[in-house]
Amino acid sequence: MKHDLLHDTLGVVNVGLEMFTSSVAQAGAPLVHLDWRPAGDGNPRLAWTLAQLAGDADDPDALGSRIDRANDAAANRMLAARPVLTDVSLRADAIWPELWANGRKTLTHAGAPIPWARMCDPMKGTMIGAMLYENWADTPDDAAGRLARGEVEFLPNHDIGAVGPMSGAISPSMPVFVVKNATHGNLAYTNFTEGIGRVLRFGAYEPDVIERLRWIAAVLAPAIKAALGCIPGGVDLKAIQSQALLMGDEVHSRNSAATALFHMAIGGALAGSDFDRARSREALDFIAATSQFFLNLSMVASKAIMDATHGVEGSSIVTAIARNGVTTAIRVSGLGGRWFEAPSDTPVGLFFPGFSQEDANADLGDSAICETAGYGGQALAASPALVQLVGGSVAQAVEYSREMYHVTWTRNPVMSLPNLEFAGAPAGIEVRKVVDTGIRPVVTTGIAHKRAGVGQIGAGIVRVPLECFTQAVEALADGFPPARE
Amino acid sequence: MKHDLLHDTLGVVNVGLEMFTSSVAQAGAPLVHLDWRPAGDGNPRLAWTLAQLAGDADDPDALGSRIDRANDAAANRMLAARPVLTDVSLRADAIWPELWANGRKTLTHAGAPIPWARMCDPMKGTMIGAMLYENWADTPDDAAGRLARGEVEFLPNHDIGAVGPMSGAISPSMPVFVVKNATHGNLAYTNFTEGIGRVLRFGAYEPDVIERLRWIAAVLAPAIKAALGCIPGGVDLKAIQSQALLMGDEVHSRNSAATALFHMAIGGALAGSDFDRARSREALDFIAATSQFFLNLSMVASKAIMDATHGVEGSSIVTAIARNGVTTAIRVSGLGGRWFEAPSDTPVGLFFPGFSQEDANADLGDSAICETAGYGGQALAASPALVQLVGGSVAQAVEYSREMYHVTWTRNPVMSLPNLEFAGAPAGIEVRKVVDTGIRPVVTTGIAHKRAGVGQIGAGIVRVPLECFTQAVEALADGFPPARE
Structure with missing residues (x-):
C-alpha cells in the first residue's frame, strides 16, 4: 500500500481479520479496519489474471497499459460531465x-x-x-x-x-x-x-x-x-x-x-x-x-455523469452499482451492458426504535449510483453529521474516504472534502484495484424492513460484494466488447 | 490547565511566545498556539484580585462562590433563550x-x-x-x-x-x-x-x-x-x-x-x-x-439570547462584544451597562486580490455578539469550509474551539460540533477565566478597508483585547451594581 500524505494521524491500522480491532478500539486509539484480503482473494488463478491485467510502463501495448489509458479517458469524461x-x-x-x-x-x-x-x-x-x-x-x-x-x-x-x-x-x-x-x-x-x-x-x-x-x-x-x-x-x-x-x-x-x-x-x-x-x-x-x-x-445527476463515463473501450471503471434487494450488481465502462452480480450484503447501522438488525432487508436500490460518481460512502469524510444517523465516529467516517482512495482511479478536484484538508474526493471505482486490495467499496444507505410496507427502519453502511469485482476482472482478461460509441 | 478529553490528538501545544511555533509548523506537526500569559497578565495586583474572585467550595458566601452561582443562573438563561x-x-x-x-x-x-x-x-x-x-x-x-x-x-x-x-x-x-x-x-x-x-x-x-x-x-x-x-x-x-x-x-x-x-x-x-x-x-x-x-x-438572535443573559446580579459572563472600528468593548452580565473598552486589534486573515494587511481597518462591528452566544470563533470547529476564507487549516479551526472551552462557563447541548464528536460548543465567555488563562476570545470577522467606500477586502480572525477583561475583573472586585431585574 502506497504511502499517503493524508495518513498523518497516529493510530492503528488493522489489516485482515476484524477480531483484532476490538482491544485497540477499547483502548480508545484512533483505528481503522481495512477490509483487506490477499490479492485475488486467495485464489491463485485470479491472482495470475490480475498480474496479466497490471499496467506495464515499459510496454504500452500490454493489456494493463491499454486499460490504464482507457481509464484516464473515462475518468476525464467523468470529471467533465455537468448534469x-x-x-x-x-x-x-x-x-x-x-x-x-x-x-x-x-x-x-x-x-x-x-x-x-x-x-x-x-x-x-x-x-x-x-x-x-x-x-x-x-x-x-x-x-x-x-x-x-x-x-x-x-x-x-x-x-x-x-x-x-x-x-x-x-x-x-x-x-x-x-x-x-x-x-x-x-x-x-x-x-x-x-x-x-x-x-x-x-x-x-x-x-x-x-x-x-x-x-x-x-x-x-x-x-x-x-x-x-x-x-x-x-x-x-x-x-x-x-x-x-x-x-x-x-x-x-x-x-x-x-x-x-x-x-x-x-x-x-x-x-x-x-x-x-x-x-x-x-x-x-x-x-x-x-x-x-x-x-x-x-x-440522477450521478447517473448522467456515469452514463457519460460508460462505454469507453478498455476501461475498468465501475459505472453503476445497483441492488434489487437480492443481488448487488455492477457495470464496468468497457464491458458493455453486462451486470456482474452477487448476493447482496445486509447494511449495518442504527435502527429506529423498535427495530433491529434482524428486521433489515438485504441492500436495496439504485442509489449506489452515487458512490460510482464519488459521493456517498466515497465522500463520507464530508459528512460528520451522518455518523449520528448511521453510527460510528467522525474519525471512522473520515477513514472510510481515506480507504476509498485505494480503490479509485483519480480524485475529483471539484468535490472537496474539508476534513481531508479539501482534498478531492476519491473518484472512479476501479475493479482491478478492488480485487487487488480486497477493499470493497463502501455505500451509505437507508435500511428497509424485510417485510413490505413497514418502510425505512434505519440507515447504515454496506459494502459491495467482492465477487462482483472478481467476475469483472475475469471478463476484462477475456478482452473487451466493441465500445458503445 | 485541566486535562480535557477532547485533547486526544498528538501534537505540539505552544504556550506563550508565538515565535517558537514556526519550526514546529514547518515540520508539519499538528500545532496550536495558545495565547497564554501568566495569570493576571504578570500584574501582581491583578493576580491578587483574581485570587479574591476565585470560587471557594468551603465558603458559599465567598465573593467567588457567589459569582459562580450567578454564572450558573446566567448560563441557564442563555441556554434556555429561544429567539x-x-x-x-x-x-x-x-x-x-x-x-x-x-x-x-x-x-x-x-x-x-x-x-x-x-x-x-x-x-x-x-x-x-x-x-x-x-x-x-x-x-x-x-x-x-x-x-x-x-x-x-x-x-x-x-x-x-x-x-x-x-x-x-x-x-x-x-x-x-x-x-x-x-x-x-x-x-x-x-x-x-x-x-x-x-x-x-x-x-x-x-x-x-x-x-x-x-x-x-x-x-x-x-x-x-x-x-x-x-x-x-x-x-x-x-x-x-x-x-x-x-x-x-x-x-x-x-x-x-x-x-x-x-x-x-x-x-x-x-x-x-x-x-x-x-x-x-x-x-x-x-x-x-x-x-x-x-x-x-x-x-440579532445572539443579541436576544445575550440580553436575556444580561443583568444577573453577580454574573461575570460576557453579554456583548462590540467594536466601533477604534475600540473593542465588552459588557458583563452583572456589571450593568458599562463598557470595558480597549483599542481594537486588526484582524489577520486572507485578503481579496489587490489588498493586503496594511489596508485593513481595525476590528469593526457589532457582529461579535455572535461569539458571546457561542457562535463564530467559539464554534470554529463547526466550519472547516471557513478556513478557505480566513486562512489556516481545518485542524487549527478545531483547535480554536478547543481552546475556547478554557474561557467559557458551560457547553451548549443544542450546539453540536461534529468535528469534536458532537460536543456542545463552548458557551458563555467568563471574564475571570480569560484573565486567569490569558487566552483571549477568538472572533471570526470580515475585514474592512481602512478607507471609506472600498468595502470588504478580506476575512479573518481577531482576538478581543485582554484589557477589556482585566478592567472587568477589577470592576467585579469592586462589587456589583443592583441587578437590572
Missing part, C-alpha cells in the same frame, strides 16, 4: 411510450433484472402499490395475482437511462425528472422523492401512500416544472452537489444542505411564476420538510 | 420614534459610543451614506459638514436593543428585523443585509449603494414581512443556527447553510402569499445569491 436539471416530464409514458404502447404493461425496478418470484418482499409491495396507483388492479390481492401471472413486464431502471431509490418503481403516469449532461449531451431520468414514513419505494401501498403519489403528480411535479420554465439553462446539479459536500452532506444518505440549496435554486422562480399560489406553497414546504428530497436528484 | 423572527418593521422610526421626534436626528452605530471626530474612515463613510439615504444632505461633502457640526446624534445600537454588522448604522426610514426571545419575552432588532460588494456598512455611499438600500426598503423588507405574516409563530432562528452548525457554518463569518435554511423557512410562505409575484422572486433570489444574508439574523 443539469432541465425539465420535469409530467408522465413517464411521454418519455418511454413504447413501454406502455398497445396494451403493454411495464413497471421498472432498481438493480439488475429479477422476476416476480425472486423479488424481496419490499419490492413486491412496491409493485403492488404501482398497480393500484395505475388502476391496473382493484385490491392488493388482485394486484399480486396479476403480477404472479405475468401480466406485467419488469425492466431495470438502468436499462432506460433511469435510477430510483429503494425498489425504484416507475409506472406510466408517474412524473419524472429530466437531467441533461451539458458536457456530453446524454439524458438521465428519475422518479420523485415521496418524503418519509410509509412510502411506495419501501413497499407500502396503503391508500395514503397512493394519495401522496397522486399529489406529487398533480401538485409537486407541475410546480417544479413551472419553476424550471422560469430558469433559463436549468438547475446545475453538480454545483449543488459540490457545495453540499462543504456543508455536511455526502449527497446519498444525507442531503440536508443539497435540498436547501435546491429549494433556493427554484423557490424564487416558482414564487415569480404564474403557478397557483396555494400549490406553490404546498410544493415548496414539502421540499423544505423533506431533508432527503435531493436524493433522487443526486442519483 | 424567533416574528416581524419586519418597515421603518426604524416605528420602533424608536423618540430618536427622530421633533426634528431630532439620530444615527446608530456599532460598538461603544464614539464621536464623529474619532470615528474610523469606514464608519464616517457609512454615516455620510445614511445622511444621503435620509435626504438629510445633498452631497457627501454637505453630509460630512453637517456631521462635523454636530447636527446628528450618534447612539450605539446596543443601547436600543439592536445590533448591526460593520459600521452598523440604522436610520429612521430603514427597515429592521424584529426578534422575540420566546422564552424570556425580550425583543431585539437589526438592520438588513445589503449583499456583497460596495455596501453602506463598509462605508460606501455611491448612488448604487443608496439605490440598493431603497430597494431593500421597498421590496425585500415588505416581501419578508409578507412571508412572516403567513407563518404563525415566526421563524425559529435558534433552530436554524443549531442546524447550520452541523452544515459547515459557524453562523458569523460563514452563513451559507443558515441562509439556505432561512430561504426554505420563508420561501413557501412568500410564494403562497398575495405579495407581488415579480417582487417575490426578486426578494427570494436576492437571499439565494447572498450567502451571508443570515449574518444579521444570527447577530
